[in-house]
Amino acid sequence: NNQKKTHVIAEFIAGSAGGLAGISVGYPLDTIKTRMQVFQNDHHSFNETFKTKWDYFKGLYRGLSSPLVGELASNFVLFGSFGMCKDWMSKYSIENSKENYKEWKENLSIFASGAFSGLAISLVVGPTEMIKIQMQTSNGQETNQSKQSITNCIKHLWKTRGFFHGYIACLNHQLTFYSSYFLIYELSKRKFEQFYLNNFNNSNNNSNGNSNDGKKFEHNAFTLLMSGGMAGTLAWALVYPTDSIQSIVRYDREMNIRKALKQYTIRDLYRGFTTTVIRAFPVNSVTFYAYELAFHLM
Numbered sequence: 001n002n003q004k005k006t007h008v009i010a011e012f013i014a015g016s017a018g019g020l021a022g023i024s025v026g027y028p029l030d031t032i033k034t035r036m037q038v039f040q041n042d043h044h045s046f047n048e049t050f051k052t053k054w055d056y057f058k059g060l061y062r063g064l065s066s067p068l069v070g071e072l073a074s075n076f077v078l079f080g081s082f083g084m085c086k087d088w089m090s091k092y093s094i095e096n097s098k099e100n101y102k103e104w105k106e107n108l109s110i111f112a113s114g115a116f117s118g119l120a121i122s123l124v125v126g127p128t129e130m131i132k133i134q135m136q137t138s139n140g141q142e143t144n145q146s147k148q149s150i151t152n153c154i155k156h157l158w159k160t161r162g163f164f165h166g167y168i169a170c171l172n173h174q175l176t177f178y179s180s181y182f183l184i185y186e187l188s189k190r191k192f193e194q195f196y197l198n199n200f201n202n203s204n205n206n207s208n209g210n211s212n213d214g215k216k217f218e219h220n221a222f223t224l225l226m227s228g229g230m231a232g233t234l235a236w237a238l239v240y241p242t243d244s245i246q247s248i249v250r251y252d253r254e255m256n257i258r259k260a261l262k263q264y265t266i267r268d269l270y271r272g273f274t275t276t277v278i279r280a281f282p283v284n285s286v287t288f289y290a291y292e293l294a295f296h297l298m
Contacts, residue, residue: 010298018291019075026283029275034136036272038251074124079291082117082182086110107183114182118174126170127163133250166249169257173242180238185231185288192223192230224292225285232284236276241269243276 089109134153157163200222236243248260 010295013298014291014295015075015079017294018079018287018289021290022283022287025286026279029279031136033272033275033279034133034247036275038133038137038247074121074128075291077124078117078121078178081120082113082178085113085116089113107187110186111179111183115175115179117182118176118178119171121178122167122171122174125174126167129170129246130157130161130163130165130250133247137251161253165253166246166256169242169246169249169260172257173239173246176239176242177235181231181235184234185227188227188230189223192226193220196222220292221289224289228288229281229285231288232280233277236273236280240273240276241266244269244271 086109089112090106131150131153134157135150157165244264245257245260248264249255249257
């Protein structure tokens, strides 16, 4: 029991560390991405979005406090629920499998655990994403006071739409993204580990458990950074339209998923994709590296 409690605490701290590291790197580009998804006429490209008068450094971090607070809870839920689900599936499924099916079942358990973590985290980020989208699409000069501060935005949403407006769109994105995200990370980690061993590990071929933990983690740094970056980049490439639909539906109170699919083309739904890809690799590299490092140190 004490070991399980320690594991949960470690997941919380490590997940929070990874999330905070990632959001500090990626939030400005996330703001640009959201504006490009939502605005059809005034923000067609990265350059136009960035050149608007209110898009200075401070403007790019508008609404940061909402997701920053949310990261502490959401990353505990994300990494914790993924780890617990994966452990449970491994215990009852993979251990009793034939050798030929173990890798296939392990991949399936990672995919399912990622989907489960997406379901769990949607309940946490549903409200914070709603606030974030409203604040990111504000120009700081609103005559309507509902977007002039986090406090006013929360009060306005509480009185009008609520914090779970467009939740189905949010859930759809979280399920599809995180099932892909964790699977790609684990698959990439195996490949990059083998690549590293074959090409860069000439002087340390005995690092199969005999080296101390510090050396072992340093040895894995390349693998973790590259795997995290690949996971974020490829997962976003696969499911980006689901995030666009989420932003559109949650920004416009009159919009729903069906209307968004009729009104927006595939090209429209990939607006802001370049910004996201530029952001995805460094953010997710930092996120997974910080998570693994923090978990390793505990």
